[in-house]
Amino acid sequence: MTESTQPQGFTVVIPARLASSRLPNKPLADIAGLPMVVRVAQRALQSHATQVVVAADDASIVQACEAHGVLALLTRKDHLSGSDRLAQACQILGLPDDAVVVNVQGDEPLMRPELINEVARVLTERPDASMSTAAHAIASVQEFTNPNVVKVVMDARQMALYFSRAPIPWWRDGQTDLGFTTLPNPAPLRHIGIYAYRAGFLALFPQLPPAPIEGMESLEQLRAMWHGHRIAVHVTSQAPGPGVDTPEDLERVRQMLG
Numbered sequence: 001m002t003e004s005t006q007p008q009g010f011t012v013v014i015p016a017r018l019a020s021s022r023l024p025n026k027p028l029a030d031i032a033g034l035p036m037v038v039r040v041a042q043r044a045l046q047s048h049a050t051q052v053v054v055a056a057d058d059a060s061i062v063q064a065c066e067a068h069g070v071l072a073l074l075t076r077k078d079h080l081s082g083s084d085r086l087a088q089a090c091q092i093l094g095l096p097d098d099a100v101v102v103n104v105q106g107d108e109p110l111m112r113p114e115l116i117n118e119v120a121r122v123l124t125e126r127p128d129a130s131m132s133t134a135a136h137a138i139a140s141v142q143e144f145t146n147p148n149v150v151k152v153v154m155d156a157r158q159m160a161l162y163f164s165r166a167p168i169p170w171w172r173d174g175q176t177d178l179g180f181t182t183l184p185n186p187a188p189l190r191h192i193g194i195y196a197y198r199a200g201f202l203a204l205f206p207q208l209p210p211a212p213i214e215g216m217e218s219l220e221q222l223r224a225m226w227h228g229h230r231i232a233v234h235v236t237s238q239a240p241g242p243g244v245d246t247p248e249d250l251e252r253v254r255q256m257l258g
Contacts, residue, residue, distance in 0.1 A: 016080040016106035039109035046113035055089035097200030108239025130229035137187040150191040
């Protein structure tokens with residue numbers, strides 16, 4: 001299956017929260033004359049999505065989106081996670097339980113529309129999965145050992161076995177006195193933070209009790225796996241563009257899009 005395959009109809013929801021400890025008012029940060037969240041929505045609108053909606057926690061985000069022709073919904077401020085915000089957005093939109101919803105993060109202005117399509121397609125084709133996501137091959141030992149880079153290990157059917165901040169799979173024979181100096185073969189996989197869900201699962205997910213491994217790794221997707229839900233993984237050959245978490249990230253993206 002190639003990355004040009006067109007998936008069935010799906011909805012993109014972009015959660016956007018005004019508060020950010022490292023970059024205040026992040027969704028509204030200017031990137032070449034447009035708010036960042038509008039940039040993200042414009043990328044998503046280039047996918048095959050039947051609709052693209054921003055799920056905002058503040059009226060200023062809704063107003064900024066509407067000023068640029070982007071559909072936005074006002075959701076509650078007290079959601080604990082982006083998936084909780086997505087669940088409320090699905091309820092407001094009246095999506096049926098079997099509707100496919102792709103979560104594109106509001107700080108990913110360089111997200112490829114083709115990757116959005118592929119994550120939606122994988123979930124559509126895998127009725128045994130509750131979620132889908134994406135990954136690509138890690139290219140350096142520094143990435144492999146960096147706890148800020150989330151790794152994923154899959155089974156033979158490209159279902160996730162585990163996600164971790166640790167270097168997995170652990171290469172038993174690859175260590176020297178200096179640690180890992182080369183990568184295992186085949187290359188380990190870096191998780192890309194884009195997800196597709198069915199609306200019915202999104203309604204269920206916030207009701208699932210948090211999992212111990214979720215808290216330890218600080219990875220919300222482990223809650224789904226802890227409770228027996230499967231996550232299908234699309235492996236892409238292209239690394240994603242940088243997201244925006246810090247002022248330095250913002251400046252880098254501004255230079256790329258300016």
